[in-house]
Amino acid sequence: MIGKLYLIPTTLGDTEPLEVMPLSVKNVIEQLDYFIVENEKSARRFIKKIAPEKEQSSLRIMSLDKYAEEMETLNFLDVCLKGINIGLLSDAGVPAIADPGASMVKLAHQKNIQVVPLVGPSxxxxxxxxxxxxxxxxxxxxxxxxxxxxxxxxxxxxxxxxxxxxxxxxxxxxxxxxxxxxxxxxxxxxxxxxxxxxxxxxxxxxxxxxxxxxxxxxxxxxxxxxxxxxxxxx
Known part of the structure; x- marks a missing residue:
């Protein structure tokens, strides 16, 4: 079984996550350990805020920033091919809209990985x-x-x-x-x-x-x- 790529929205500022997005976002984050993010520091802060009980040490973070090598990012979804689900987080708002995460979504389609967009603020x-x-x-x-x-x-x-x-x-x-x-x-x-x-x-x-x-x-x-x-x- 191939894992899924979840597109996880983040807040647009310093607001309580569950005030602007459904509980399903929190539930998905609690089930994931692998994340592709735009900025590791802000991603960890958001994850801790929406799912404070989740152990930060369990997180496996891959950074999709401007310093990431293209060949390296091509391997980010390999865990999905092993049956592991992974989350894609933007710095603010929804992933892949005015956001570098679109390249990961395109790659997921090329690898026949199911893409699951979650509801959140755009x-x-x-x-x-x-x-x-x-x-x-x-x-x-x-x-x-x-x-x-x-x-x-x-x-x-x-x-x-x-x-x-x-x-x-x-x-x-x-x-x-x-x-x-x-x-x-x-x-x-x-x-x-x-x-x-x-x-x-x-x-x-x-x-x-x-x-x-x-x-x-x-x-x-x-x-x-x-x-x-x-x-x-x-």
């Missing part, structure tokens, strides 16, 4: 849910270019695409550059384009607001170093 989907924009047709674009002129062109292209296809356009930014992004969006987008900003989702400081760009002109939401999602639609 900042992208929750922002889309709370935006009031088109949830029937939307696209996630990841990070926009860092170069100022390239980023401005990318914003204009996404605005045009949103109008031409009636498609909500979602993107993110490194938290310490959020306020700069907000300023550039106000300066680049047309006044009647809708902009949603969703920050600190699932946290006590959660902020989700959608307005036309012209109405954002004099707003100053506190976005500094906060995980945020931006959505536009014209």
């Amino acid at each position: 900042s992208i989907l929750m922002a889309m849910m709370g935006s009031g924009m088109n949830g029937q047709n939307f696209a996630f674009n990841g990070y926009l270019p860092i170069d100022k002129s390239e980023r401005k062109n990318a914003i204009k292209d996404l605005e045009k695409l949103s109008k031409d296809k009636n498609q909500s356009q979602i993107f993110i930014e490194t938290p310490y550059r959020n306020e700069k992004m907000f300023t550039e969006l106000k300066d680049t987008l047309t006044p009647i384009t809708y902009l949603c900003i969703a920050a600190d989702i699932t946290l006590p400081t959660e902020y989700i607001k959608t307005m036309m760009v012209k109405d954002w002109k004099h707003q100053k939401p506190d976005l500094h170093k906060k995980p945020a999602i931006f959505i536009i639609q014209k």
Whole structure:
């Protein structure tokens, strides 16, 4: 029998895990000893928080960070071929969405290993849910270019695409550059384009607001170093 690959969600911040995800996540973690993670320290902290009775010494952690060798990661799922289940954890939110874990999921399919996604918080989907924009047709674009002129062109292209296809356009930014992004969006987008900003989702400081760009002109939401999602639609 081949083991399964469980895609295990984590919290989006310092919240109690069982406030934002079902008990089934805790039950699965308690049954697993092997984990593929983005960051070992944060993964151990999350596992201890959701399953405090689980012995940390029993954990077998494989790190899927930027320093991991590609050939090494190709062997991470070998335990499944021996009938052992394994869990894949993201640093925050759900695995394989805007996350390097997608490579492991692809590998699991290639090896005929069953993939089992578990329910948990996704900042992208929750922002889309709370935006009031088109949830029937939307696209996630990841990070926009860092170069100022390239980023401005990318914003204009996404605005045009949103109008031409009636498609909500979602993107993110490194938290310490959020306020700069907000300023550039106000300066680049047309006044009647809708902009949603969703920050600190699932946290006590959660902020989700959608307005036309012209109405954002004099707003100053506190976005500094906060995980945020931006959505536009014209």
